[in-house]
Amino acid sequence: MKALILVGGFGTRLRPLTLSVPKPLVDFANKPMILHQIEALKAAGVDEVVLAINYQPEVMMNFLVDFEKKLGMKITCSQETEPMGTAGPLALARDKLDDGSGEAFFVLNSDVISEYPLKEMIDFHRNHGGEATIMVTKVDEPSKYGVVVMDEKTGTVQRFVEKPQQFVGNKINAGIYLLSPKTLNRIELRPTSIEKEIFPKIAAEKQLFAMVLPGFWMDIGQPRDYNTGLRLYLDSLKQKMPKLLASGPSYIGNVIVDESAQIGEGCLIGPDVSIGQGCVIEAGVRLSRCTIMRGVRVKKHACISGSIIGWHSTIGQWARIENMTVLGEDVHVRDEIFSNGGVVLPHKEIKTSILKPEIVM
């Protein structure tokens, strides 16, 4: 079975992290973002994944060769020479997605993390027998999104309403699709939007069905949502695989710690923290609602909350880091420094406090 992951472009919303690696390789909960999706696809029976990208294919390919071996799956790139929108890449990769067997293929957006109930989606798709299935998720503020209006019983999609002024429904497109190869015939090889041009046509023929996503969903393409996503993800881990979470007197709530990380004495860590490979958290450190990426050292008595600390950075003794501070790769914060929402590009040293949110280049 095949799948396409729409990786797209420059990942500018996740800068400064994406100044060091392409977005799919930014770690989330101690694993490259795209690996979460590739593993979910494999568990559902997919054996070949195509990545639709238009930026830094060489960097991607180096990593993917690694994953291919570990997962025993075929992973290839389909490179766009111009941005092809959300449907164009499918046409570009059609030879890889349609092997003549008529088997449906998955399409995923790379910024999304969720529970990925893909086996259930395959069952739902078979049962309705229609051309395409789209996963939808319930949100509190549908007016910010594209709302999918559907028949609640059958799941048939009636129409799409972009940012509705009045309430028409509270389900939005979750960016996970299961399509019959027939759909590829509808897509021309040009920049095309699947939501605006393709799905409405399929819906009009009553061939598009929506499945409501059970469990969490988050677009983690920008730092604030990345943080919220970590909370939801760890919540889900608590329910499904609580052994993966850290436990002990140093921990509050849901915390994931790579086995190679070292945690000193007298720390208080959590809730909603991930600590990556090779990290050193010295004694007396307080961490809450934050991501500590691979190779970071947090020195004694420091306090970090609501922030993302990029690979191989260091946080000085008694430093205080809060309010959506995002440190890029190799950023060194001196002892006793305060950062209130600083956004720091890679390879920098922070010698004076950042009193209000600003970019440090």
Place this chain on the structure above:
Amino acid sequence: MKALILVGGFGTRLRPLTLSVPKPLVDFANKPMILHQIEALKSAGVDEVVLAINYQPEVMMNFLVEFEQKLGIKITCSRETEPMGTAGPLALARDKLDDGSGEAFFVLNSDVISEYPLKQMIEFHHNHGGEATIMVTKVDEPSKYGVVVMDETTGAVQRFVEKPQQFVGNKINAGIYLLSPKTLDRIELRPTSIEKEIFPKIAAEQELFAMVLPGFWMDIGQPRDYNTGLRLYLQSLKQHAPARLASGSSIIGNVLVDESAHIGDGCLIGPDVSIGQGCVIESGVRLSRCTIMRGVRVKKHACVAGSIIGWHSTIGQWARIENMTVLGEDVHVRDEVFSNGGVVLPHKEIKSSILKPEIVM
């Protein structure tokens, strides 16, 4: 004859330009910064240049292979695994700099542009017969720099004073040295400062002499100085090679235009402008005191002053760009947008005006 160019690290002060290429490859007056220096060294008789770098050697080497062929000069990289300061790299590269012949070798700082009177420096060095020669340049505000106190008649260096409170002299280290291989014996293989640790020792032995640089000098490692440097450079070109400057009714003052660039009707360009390879300047455009890098399109009636426009960017119709705006690679400014000192990272679209200096990421 050999030379070492101290290239160093991440070039963070020249971001966002250095987010696309390593600093030595950032264009200055339509040529990669480091090519200005390599060509000056070649004219002085150097046949082998070593670049001391600690960042992105692969990117550097790709370009250098090209220069090697065009210039017929050997170029190699000496890679620092940790920052080695301003003298450590010499020890690291000693086998390349000392071929046993006793011939002196040049050391240049990569951020500097100047007239490079290197042949005169070789003569001056022979005449005084001492171990080392350092080029110094006159500045108006010596208290901001490291001042070199010297005997005005002989050029013998007496001492160095860092940021002097009272006037001790107005000559500062221009970052251009000519050293006997003997000097390499003084430098240990560790992070070392040539100004603080090595030169004072040579001066104490009366073996260090200073030559006053005739002509312009500028450290162009940050955008404001880069702009000033362009003015000085073009002024110098006017004196030494005026045929290279553009002329005609559209041109005011000193302007350098690559032969492949297109300039529309009714433009007014200059003073102090460089326009790179493949640029398209549409009609009615006003450009002053700015750098337009390769592949940029400036649309009709736009006005750009005191700014740097990065490779392959576009400036919309009637857009107004001023006050040290720096656009990274592939930045697209919409029609009628105003930028007052915006600093924009690569691959961005600017759809609304930037009213005060800020970083757009």
